[in-house]
Amino acid sequence: MKGRNMNPSRSRTFGMTCLLLALAIVGCQPTGRHSRMTTMSDPHWAIERIPLDRSAAQFTNFTREHLAYAQSLLSQTLAVSGPRTIANTLDPLNEMWMHVDLVASHSELFSQVHPDEAVRHAAEEGSKEVSKFVTGLWLNRDLYNAYAAVDVSGADEATKYMVTKALRDFRREGVDRDDATRAKVEQLNQEIVDLGLAFKRNISEDTRHLEVESPSDLAGVPKDLVDAWVKESEKTPGGRIRISTDYPQYVPFMKYAHSDPLRKELMTLFMNRAYPANIEPLTKLIARRDEKAKLLGYANWADYATEINMIGSGANALAYIDRVQGITRAAADREIGTLLEYKRRHDPAAEGVNAWDVSYYLNKAREDRYDVNPQEVRRYFDFPDVMDGLLTVTGRLFDVKYVKVEGLPLWHPDVTAYDLVRDGERIGRFYLDLFPRENKYKHMAQFDYAQGVAGKRLPQAVLVCNFPKPDGTPGSALMEHGDVVTFFHEFGHLLHTLFAGRQTWVRNAGISTEWDFVEAPSQMLEEWAWRHETLKLFAKHYETREPIPADLVAKMQKARMFGEAYHWARQTWLAAISLGYYTADPATLDTTQKMIELTQKYSPVPYMEGTHFQCSFGHLDHYSAVYYTYVWSKGIACDLFSPFEKNGMFHGATARKYRDRVLAPGGSRKAGELVKDFLGRDFTLDAFERYLKQGA
Structure with missing residues (x-):
């Protein structure tokens, strides 16, 4: 999962579009020099000067310092006289967004992972402050006019695309509406932020x-x-x-x-995590978003959220998940029927399969039908081996190296840091926060830390996961193979962010493509956790140190497809919840009753009485109506993988072409164009449908 940032095509919380994270120009302490513009020669641009761990007071100072710089840059830019140019308008505004986005990314991360409650609170306040500031930017008509006045006819395509997106986003936020409407949008945006923060906090603390x-x-x-x-x-x-x-x-x-x-x-x-605490915040969050969408002329939030995505509309998204449901549901029902047969071996009177049965009996069926013992498989995936293997495989694939960085003041002893190096040059840095602890984010996601800008700022990113923690003893942190797949998936997000960190404009940097494309590169990278060619490099028995046998991997691949129809039918259920909540009438919406209705329609297993999954379904905040992206992106991922399947998992030319034409451009072009540039044709869903039908 891609963590939330200031880009509302990815995160609808702040009501903005295509804002990416930024770069520190100063340290945590105020300097009193807000009136100057920072240059590339400023030593504060160095990667080492971006603050890491800090106290609550330092975080508050950091927030105010960078927003003050942003305000100064805004004022200077709006005061420009004469013709507007890239140099006197777009360049300083780029630096403004870099300050703003740095506050947004650090606030988002530390509100979710910092062990000190006071720092988490300061980070939440930072999120509120930066949201208020950015809402003011999008509703600022003078700023809109400044962007519109710049002649970019002779500029490169990336610059033209950045300006086009910016002008679109101003209009989507209501910059051209009357004063009363703009004031209401500003109020709603702030309420949405506050509700989203409460929703997340209740999950992470439960x-x-x-x-x-x-x-x-x-x-x-x-x-x-x-x-x-x-x-x-x-x-x-x-x-x-x-x-x-x-x-x-x-x-x-x-x-x-x-x-x-x-x-x-x-x-x-x-x-039932975060129940009943999140019933009210979720209900209000849906209502405020619906109110904003209708205020701006949309039928509902789903249409607002999907308008700028590849899918185009909420109706198209629903039609797509129904299409996938049509392909998978019959096969999923047959799989559930098979699980019932296994359940009846233990309980002859069993009449059905329940949600708490699925994982257990899938495991039993795979072991029996495909001779795959998952407890045997676990012995080949000790966490330290997997960690080393992930770096080995991706380093070889993308022709990069990883250098561990010691001695940094990180926010927890478990966190580690690495530099990403290509051709002897450091091109980014990342941090790994991989083990569970109290009051930490409960899922797996990549968070931005500082988006890169060519010639100015190296990108930084953070991977936040919850894997078993080793104690130094071999075998103390054996992983399920599914966790290994997840590790590759999330690392795919991180590499995408870092490789896309050399754009001129911060609004084009990182994973700033359409939101329903962002999962595709990560889903594709999962395949490197399934092939013997790659697994043999690191999957070693924790006792004998023998590499995983080829015949065992072959069995795992066959067993993989049993249950895959159920998995994608379940994904359409989650997508239906996401869309269903954000197309419903908030005045009459009962989120639990709606959950029951959608479960009956989309889920292969019945609703679990007495539960309230929606309260801990974190995607309902930052993905809002667009959870369908996992299903849509998988179709693109299957197509992207086809050249590797043909040429080889480590085929150098294919990997470089993919890295440079799909990942590195970030959001400087439309996602469909990036895929076409790599494949030599428009993408299709044919490969995904073939994949789904393997399990049907």
Whole structure:
């Protein structure tokens, strides 16, 4: 998942479009020099000067400092007399956005990951301040006129496209509306930010636990996990074993635990995270977005959110997920029927498969039908090996190197830093925050830290995950293969951000394409976690150090397709929730009842009584109506992968062409044009449909 930033084609919270993250020009402390424009020779542009860990007071100073610089640059630009040019208008405004976006990216990240509650609060306040500032920019008619007055007829295509997007985004925010409308938009934008922050906070701060009496309650769970959980229980009052709703414990318990009642109990806890706290913020968030969309002339928020995406409209998005549902649903129902057969081996009276059964019986069926023992597979994926392997595989694929950076003042001891190097030149830096902890973001995502600008600023990004944490002992952090796939996926976002960090305009940098394209490169990179050609480089048995056998990988690939129809049918269910909430009438919307209705229509398994999944479905905030992008992007990813499938996983010319023509351009061109430049033709969904029908 791509983390939220100031780009409302990716994040609708701030009501802006195509704003990318930025670069630090000064440190945390005020300098009192807001009136000057920073130049490339300013030492504060150095990557080492971007602040990392900081106190709440320092974060507040940082926010105010950069917004003051942004205001100064805005004032200077609007005061320009004479003809407007790229040099006297677009260049200083580019620096303005760089300041603004730096505040936005740091605020978003630290509100989600910093261990100090005071810093998280300061970061939330930073999000509010930068949102208010940016809303004012988009509603500023003088600023709109300044952009419109610049003659870009002789400029390069990237500059023309940037200005075209900017003028479009001004109009989408209501710059040409009357004063009353613009004032209302400003109010709604701020309310949307506040509600989104509350929604996220309630999720990240809610970890629930299933408590069991003895190791016998964990029957079926791999021994290394049982031993670790029992050891941890020795530290808790009463010595009861606690299994949390965080992924490193939740996922394997649901996959392996024999106890049907305990799986149901843990899933109920998981599906009720942030309930009831998020019922009100979510309902209001949907209502405020709907009000804004209608105020600006749209039928609903889904139409507003999708207008600038590849799909074009909410109706097109719904038609697409219905199309995928039509391809997958019959096969998904057959898969569920097979799972029922396995369930009846344990419970002859079973009448159906429930949500808490799926992972467990998929595991059983794959093991039985394809001779794949997932507990055996885990032994080849010790976290340190996977970490090294990810860097080895992507380094070889994209012809880059990774250099670990020591001694930085990072926000938690678990966080590590690396420089990305190509041809001996550092081209970016990234940070890895990979293990779960209290009050940390609960999912997996890449967050921007500082978008790169050619000749001025190197890009920086952060990967935030929740993988098992090693303790230095071999085998102490064995990963499910699905987690390995996720690691490759999220790292794909990070590389996209860094490779696209050499654009002239910050609004074209990073993953600033249409939002329903952003998952495609990451979904494509998942394939490198499925092939023996790549896995043999790092997947080694944690005890014997033997590489994973080719025949085991072949079995894994066959087993992969069983359950794939269910997976994509489930994705259409999630997409339907996203679209359904944001096309409904907020005045009558009951989010739980709507969830039940959409589950009955789209989900291959019945609604789980007494649960409120919508309260922890974080995508309803920052993806809002466009969760369908996972289904849409997968179609593009399958097409993008076809040249690698033909030429080889490490084919140098193909990889370089993909890196330079799809990833590096960032948002300087339309996504469809980038794909066409790589494939030599328009993309089609044929490869995706063939893929889906393999499991049908």
